[in-house]
Amino acid sequence: MTKKKHPNIGGSFDEFLREEGILEEIENKVLGKDEEEFDRCVGVTAGGKKCNAETPYRKTDHIEMRVCYIEGAGQLCFDCWKRIYGT
Numbered sequence: 001m002t003k004k005k006h007p008n009i010g011g012s013f014d015e016f017l018r019e020e021g022i023l024e025e026i027e028n029k030v031l032g033k034d035e036e037e038f039d040r041c042v043g044v045t046a047g048g049k050k051c052n053a054e055t056p057y058r059k060t061d062h063i064e065m066r067v068c069y070i071e072g073a074g075q076l077c078f079d080c081w082k083r084i085y086g087t
């Protein structure tokens, strides 16, 4: 059950939006549009071609949150990561 509150006359509208989770929703929607483009794998295939596979990460994702990201190089797809670092 959700409690619906209405903004107090003295309260800030920003606060109201934050409490209701509306601000977060808006931010997600706005960011979601910007984040539609996924990062591409920077790895090189066995044949010497650029892999360029789509990774599960968006360009705006923090590199700390990513797996298979090589600092100074870029994002690898899991296949390239396995080929280079896997056992």
Ligand SMILES: [Zn+2]
Pocket (backbone or CB within 6 Å): 041, 042, 043, 044, 051, 052, 053, 076, 077, 078, 079, 080, 081
């Ligand atoms: Zn790759």
